[in-house]
Amino acid sequence: MSFLSWGRGEITLAAPADDGPGNPWFSWRYIHDNADILLSNLETHAWLTARAVLIALVVALPLAVVSYWWRPLTGPILALSGILYTIPSLALLALVAPAVGTTTDLSVLIALVLYALLVLVRNSLAGLTQVPAEVRDAAAGMGYGKYGRLWRIELPLALPGILTGLRLATVSTVALVTVGGIIGKGGLGDLILGGFRNNFFKAQILTASILCVLLALVLDLTLAWIGRVLTPWTRERRA
Amino acid sequence: MNYFSAGVVWLNDPLNWTNPGGLLDRLQEHLVISLWAVLIGCAIGWPFGIWLGHRGRGGGLVITVANLTLAIPTLALLTILPLTSLGFGKPPVVAALAVFAVPPLLANAYTGLRQIDPETRDAAKGMGLSAGQLLRRVELPLSVPYLAAGLRTAAVQVVATAALAAFVNGGGLGEIISAGFGIGMSNGGGAQIVAGGIVVAVLALLVEAVLAAVQHLVTPRALRTSMRRRRPTAAVPAG
Numbered sequence: 001m002s003f004l005s006w007g008r009g010e011i012t013l014a015a016p017a018d019d020g021p022g023n024p025w026f027s028w029r030y031i032h033d034n035a036d037i038l039l040s041n042l043e044t045h046a047w048l049t050a051r052a053v054l055i056a057l058v059v060a061l062p063l064a065v066v067s068y069w070w071r072p073l074t075g076p077i078l079a080l081s082g083i084l085y086t087i088p089s090l091a092l093l094a095l096v097a098p099a100v101g102t103t104t105d106l107s108v109l110i111a112l113v114l115y116a117l118l119v120l121v122r123n124s125l126a127g128l129t130q131v132p133a134e135v136r137d138a139a140a141g142m143g144y145g146k147y148g149r150l151w152r153i154e155l156p157l158a159l160p161g162i163l164t165g166l167r168l169a170t171v172s173t174v175a176l177v178t179v180g181g182i183i184g185k186g187g188l189g190d191l192i193l194g195g196f197r198n199n200f201f202k203a204q205i206l207t208a209s210i211l212c213v214l215l216a217l218v219l220d221l222t223l224a225w226i227g228r229v230l231t232p233w234t235r236e237r238r239a
Numbered sequence: 240m241n242y243f244s245a246g247v248v249w250l251n252d253p254l255n256w257t258n259p260g261g262l263l264d265r266l267q268e269h270l271v272i273s274l275w276a277v278l279i280g281c282a283i284g285w286p287f288g289i290w291l292g293h294r295g296r297g298g299g300l301v302i303t304v305a306n307l308t309l310a311i312p313t314l315a316l317l318t319i320l321p322l323t324s325l326g327f328g329k330p331p332v333v334a335a336l337a338v339f340a341v342p343p344l345l346a347n348a349y350t351g352l353r354q355i356d357p358e359t360r361d362a363a364k365g366m367g368l369s370a371g372q373l374l375r376r377v378e379l380p381l382s383v384p385y386l387a388a389g390l391r392t393a394a395v396q397v398v399a400t401a402a403l404a405a406f407v408n409g410g411g412l413g414e415i416i417s418a419g420f421g422i423g424m425s426n427g428g429g430a431q432i433v434a435g436g437i438v439v440a441v442l443a444l445l446v447e448a449v450l451a452a453v454q455h456l457v458t459p460r461a462l463r464t465s466m467r468r469r470r471p472t473a474a475v476p477a478g
Contacts, residue, residue, distance in 0.1 A: 086447045087440040088399035094416045094436030098242040098429035171309050178312040179403065182420055189314055193406060196318040205322070209315035216310035 023202050030203040038191070042211055045187025048105060048180070049173050049219070052112035056169060059113070060120035061162075065150065067121075068128040078125075081118040089115065089179045097183060108180035115176060116169040123168065127161020128154060160234060163227040167220050174216040188212045246433030255434070260414070262438060268410035269401050269442070275333045276397045277390070280340025284393070285386065288345040292352025292382070293374055301349045305342040313339060313400050317407050332409035336397045343392040351385025352378050384458040391450035399443045412439050 031038065067073040089111060097107040131154050139153040155162075178189025186193070188208040195204030228235065249255055256262045291297035316338060320331035355378055363377045405413030415435035422428030 083444065086395055086399070086443050088402045088443055090402040090405075090413055090416055091399075091436040091439035091443070094419070094432045095243075095440070097420075098432050168309075171306075175310060175312040178314040181314065182406065182417065186314075189312065192312070192314055192318050196407060200322050202322055205315070205318050209312065209319065212312050212315060213310050220310070 023200065025202045025206050027203040031207055034204075038207065038211065041188050041191050041208070042215065045174070045177055045189075045212070046215060046219075048109065048112070048177050048185075048187055049170065049215075052109055052173050052177075053116050053166070053170050055109075056113045056116035056120050057166065060117050060124055060165075063117075063121050064124035064128060067125060068154075069146075074125065077121060081121055084114060085118050089176055090182070093179060093182070102183040102185070105180065105185035107183065108177070108185045111179075112173050112176060116173050119169040119172070120162075120165045123165025124158065124162045127158030127165075130161060131157045156231075159231050160227070163223060163230070167223045167227075170219050170223060171216045174212060174219065178212065188215075242429050242433050245430035246437055249430040249434040250437065262412075262415065265410065265412045265414055266438075266442070269398070269412045272329060272332055272336065272404060272409070272411055273394070273397045273401050275329075276336035276340055276401070277394050279333065279337040280344050280393055280397070281390070283337070284341040284344030284389070285348050288348025288389075289352060289374070289379070289382075291345075292349040293370075293378060295353065298349065298353070301346050305346050308339060308342050311338075313403050314406060317403055317409070321407055321409075327408075329409065332401070332404040332407070332411075336400055336404075339400060340393040340397050343396065344389045347385045347389025347392070348382070351382030351389075354385070355381050381462075384454065384462050387450075387454040387457050391447070391454050394450055395443060395447045398446045399439075402439045412442065 063077065067077045092111045092114065093107060096110050100107045100110065135153065135157065136149065139149045144153065177187050178192060180186030181189030181193035184190055188211055191208035192205050192212075195201040195208065198204075250262075254261070258264075288301070291301065313335065316335040317332065320335050321327045323331070325331040325334060359377060359381070360373065363373050368376065401411045402413035402416070404411045405415075405417035408414075412435060415438065416432050419428040419431035419433075419435055422431065
């Protein structure tokens with residue numbers, strides 16, 4: 001333990017002051033003293049996640065609709081998504097970062113959008129293809145055109161699939177943001193990595209990790225609740 | 240494309256491969272770490288998943304475990320475990336990666352045993368097979384395609400995530416990228432970053448291709464079409 005406790009003065013964020021000797025895993029004192037840093041990193045983290053998922057959703061929905069309308073596109077889109085999905089996040093970041101620079105979080109955002117995009121396209125497409133053929137026929141019989149049917153019938157019925165993809169994408173994006181820590185644009189990941197590099201500051205590592213998991217759970221539950229509100233018919237069927 | 244060609248030039252220098260700490264050293268570290276993580280993951284995930292699937296209970300538990308690990312950032316485990324009694328070096332990295340290898344192995348083993356036609360099970364029981372014989376002669380052979388699918392997902396994910404071990408000096412190909420960021424984008428690190436990214440991405444795609452072939456080979460011809468219709472448990476994004 002000896003080398004863990006020396007060099008306290010070098011810690012840039014804050015030293016774990018009166019919490020006894022050593023390097024505790026959890027310290028209220030640390031949280032109290034660094035509340036503003038923790039909150040601002042949490043905010044960065046949530047903001048990065050929100051932007052990535054929203055951009056991905058805006059791009060993914062049209063892609064899913066296009067490949068739903070024109071089936072020959074489904075195979076190539078899913079194959080491409082499978083290949084891109086296999087590429088490790090650090091590798092993707094390494095390929096993007098030198099091209100767009102590391103002064104902004106743009107490179108992290110691009111990598112995150114690509115990952116979220118693939119989950120969203122797959123699940124939205126799965127949701128759309130699960131719309132029963134009879135329902136589509138009935139809608140056509142009622143006089144709905146291509147767009148009216150999509151907007152009023154097919155997209156609402158695909159909502160459970162889209163929302164599943166949205167939840168999956170959000171939770172994994174929250175976890176993936178931390179990888180951006182390698183260029184100092186990782187939200188809570190900066191604190192985790194910073195804590196590790198600053199003499200293994202356990203309280204900071206664990207607090208940031210817990211905040212990260214909590215953020216993922218809160219966002220997941222929020223989306224699950226939104227999904228329940230938006231799709232009342234799925235509840236009635238189950239009841 | 241400028242950075243990309245610089246990365247290819249970096250890869251064309253044989254010294255970058257054979258130097259101590261060069262690509263070949265890192266590749267070996269990467270594969271050894273990944274192999275151990277997958278082996279440990281199999282040792283935990285398979286018996287547990289097969290047992291739960293055989294008994295036909297615990298589906299909720301499997302889903303909960305899979306969802307919870309999705310929310311935990313790999314970086315958090317990678318930084319926390321070295322500070323525990325595991326100590327620094329490879330053991331904590333292997334342990335962290337094994338944690339993320341378990342869910343796909345567990346979920347696919349469980350699904351593999353649950354998807355077996357109940358009539359097949361009844362027929363085997365009617366022929367007088369004991370529970371152990373049922374498991375060995377009927378259930379396990381029929382779930383081999385799912386076990387292989389789980390192995391493929393887990394192995395690709397571990398190989399991809401092992402790149403993050405470099406954040407905590409755990410070795411592996413991520414060190415090439417990490418060192419590149421250390422040199423700095425303007426000092427020629429960009430080429431090394433891109434080169435590392437290419438190598439990690441190609442390795443992940445290679446592992447995916449090889450294991451996809453293995454999965455195809457171990458799947459009996461009669462089961463191949465049904466596997467295509469009922470996709471095994473979806474992959475979670477690579478670290």
